[in-house]
Amino acid sequence: MIPESFAYSAPTTLDEALALLQEHGDEAKILAGGHSLIPMMKLRFASPTHLIDINNIPGLSYVKEEDGYLKIGAMTKEVEVEESDIIHNKYQIFIDATKLIADPQVRNFGTLGGNLAHGDAANDHPAVMIALGAEIEITGQEGKRTVGIDDFFHGFYTTAVDEGEVLTEIRIPAASGNYGSAYHKAERKVGDYATAGVAAMVQIDDQGRCTRAGIGLTNVSPLPLRAKRSEEVLIGSDLSESVIEQAAQYASEDCSPSEDLRGNEEYKRHLVKVITKRMLKKAISRAK
Amino acid sequence: MTKKITLKINGTEHTMEVEPRMLLVHAIRENASLTGTHIGCDTSSCGACTILIDGKSAKSCTILAVQADGKEIATVEGLATAEGLHPIQEGFHLNHALHCGFCTPGMMMRAIELLDKNPNPTEEEIRWGIAGNLCRCTGYNNIVSAIQWTSAKMQGKELPSTEPKFV
Ligand SMILES: Cc1cc2nc3c(=O)[nH]c(=O)nc-3n(C[C@H](O)[C@H](O)[C@H](O)COP(=O)(O)OP(=O)(O)OC[C@H]3O[C@@H](n4cnc5c(N)ncnc54)[C@H](O)[C@@H]3O)c2cc1C
Ligand code: FES
Numbered sequence: 149m150i151p152e153s154f155a156y157s158a159p160t161t162l163d164e165a166l167a168l169l170q171e172h173g174d175e176a177k178i179l180a181g182g183h184s185l186i187p188m189m190k191l192r193f194a195s196p197t198h199l200i201d202i203n204n205i206p207g208l209s210y211v212k213e214e215d216g217y218l219k220i221g222a223m224t225k226e227v228e229v230e231e232s233d234i235i236h237n238k239y240q241i242f243i244d245a246t247k248l249i250a251d252p253q254v255r256n257f258g259t260l261g262g263n264l265a266h267g268d269a270a271n272d273h274p275a276v277m278i279a280l281g282a283e284i285e286i287t288g289q290e291g292k293r294t295v296g297i298d299d300f301f302h303g304f305y306t307t308a309v310d311e312g313e314v315l316t317e318i319r320i321p322a323a324s325g326n327y328g329s330a331y332h333k334a335e336r337k338v339g340d341y342a343t344a345g346v347a348a349m350v351q352i353d354d355q356g357r358c359t360r361a362g363i364g365l366t367n368v369s370p371l372p373l374r375a376k377r378s379e380e381v382l383i384g385s386d387l388s389e390s391v392i393e394q395a396a397q398y399a400s401e402d403c404s405p406s407e408d409l410r411g412n413e414e415y416k417r418h419l420v421k422v423i424t425k426r427m428l429k430k431a432i433s434r435a436k
Numbered sequence: 437m438t439k440k441i442t443l444k445i446n447g448t449e450h451t452m453e454v455e456p457r458m459l460l461v462h463a464i465r466e467n468a469s470l471t472g473t474h475i476g477c478d479t480s481s482c483g484a485c486t487i488l489i490d491g492k493s494a495k496s497c498t499i500l501a502v503q504a505d506g507k508e509i510a511t512v513e514g515l516a517t518a519e520g521l522h523p524i525q526e527g528f529h530l531n532h533a534l535h536c537g538f539c540t541p542g543m544m545m546r547a548i549e550l551l552d553k554n555p556n557p558t559e560e561e562i563r564w565g566i567a568g569n570l571c572r573c574t575g576y577n578n579i580v581s582a583i584q585w586t587s588a589k590m591q592g593k594e595l596p597s598t599e600p601k602f603v
């Protein structure tokens with residue numbers, strides 16, 4: 149399968165890329181890892197007339213802690229996250245998630261920025277970013293702006309990244325104190341999108357009270373979903389078995405999965421409940 | 437509009453005029469006439485088209501030829517030398533790790549990066565490591581054995597038995 153014809157540019161600076169985006173408007177698309185875009189172009193679900201490859205722009209790929217944030221450059225590849233020491237030591241949720249995203253060859257190319265900018269509720273990083281309370285830095289010709297993750301996903305394949313803009317950085321409030329996070333998705337086979345997935349983050353004070361909690365759900369609603377009632381019941385609690393049970397119950401009630409080849413609605417709600425419980429327990433044990 | 441690109445495949449430079457929409461796998465198979473790299477699914481799933489770009493395993497059906505301009509590409513054709521087979525080829529041969537052979541070039545190219553990053557992988561690490569490569573014939577066990585054998589060979593360790601295992 150071969151995509152429709154397009155023109156190709158590979159700028160070496162962000163300014164050049166932004167100028168090209170401006171010039172070509174909605175006919176143009178950014179090419180990051182290409183592992184969502186090229187398959188869509190081969191199937192002719194997408195037919196941009198101009199591809200702007202941003203792989204040759206230096207400085208968009210890093211994982212670092214700075215100013216109270218974990219900062220991840222938009223062009224950081226899944227494999228680079230998997231192999232980062234900071235991630236291994238403090239943000240194990242990414243180890244859980246990347247292992248379940250596609251396969252090693254895809255992870256050699258797919259970028260975190262692309263995974264979010266693609267705007268697909270079936271992708272795994274959106275739920276992770278919701279649980280961790282990420283902010284997304286978007287750069288346009290007028291400068292930079294920051295959007296909270298809850299305002300980032302607008303609809304199927306649409307996000308807060310407007311025409312003429314590039315997603316440049318992901319910022320996550322840095323782990324501090326007793327902090328733990330975990331992700332799991334049920335999938336039919338390696339490389340499949342989630343039947344249902346749950347990301348969980350908790351922070352616990354020295355008395356054992358939960359001071360922060362985040363729960364994000366993958367592929368069980370039209371947009372990546374924050375399980376708000378679940379978070380509310382966790383924050384301020386002692387994270388007892390019954391609190392976890394209640395949080396999991398709320399998550400299963402508040403999502404809106406649709407029946408497809410991966411399962412019916414009831415099954416998916418059940419998965420959300422079971423995985424929420426397990427991921428909360430895993431995050432709590434990692435926090436301790 | 438075509439673009440002039442140079443792919444350095446197995447050490448030899450191939451300069452070609454390509455449309456930006458040409459997939460790397462077609463440039464390798466059709467323009468460079470190296471047909472060892474296979475097309476299985478053409479939908480980024482099976483790994484038959486796996487090659488190395490600057491040492492990293494890649495599904496060449498999901499990469500544009502223009503993206504690989506100036507890069508070092510390794511395909512199955514570059515594995516054997518005048519001295520003989522590459523250890524991974526020897527491993528696959530001795531461990532009966534192929535039947536029809538369709539998945540084999542991609543499987544071996546993937547295994548090379550796996551062993552490069554992790555010279556002594558566990559069985560579980562090997563199975564996760566080849567998760568992007570499908571084989572419709574072998575049932576994978578002999579492929580895992582072949583990679584274990586190659587790991588031992590490349591590290592100069594005692595070689596595991598290559599007697600067929602019945603599991
Ligand atoms: C076989 C296979 C299995 C997969 N399985 C999973 C899975 O289980 N879970 C999962 O989460 N993903 C999965 N993916 C998707 C993969 O993770 C993609 O790499 C990812 O969704 C997109 O990242 P990319 O860098 O490849 O983006 P691209 O494909 O290059 O881009 C995707 C979209 O985002 C836009 N874009 C990209 N970067 C930017 C930016 N910085 N600024 C503005 N716009 C941008 C592009 O214009 C395009 O519209 C799978 C892919 C394949 C091929
Ligand atoms: S042909 Fe490329 S992954 Fe199947």
Ligand code: FES
Pocket residue numbers: 533534535536537538539540570571572573574
């Ligand atoms: S040997 Fe036939 S597909 Fe693997």
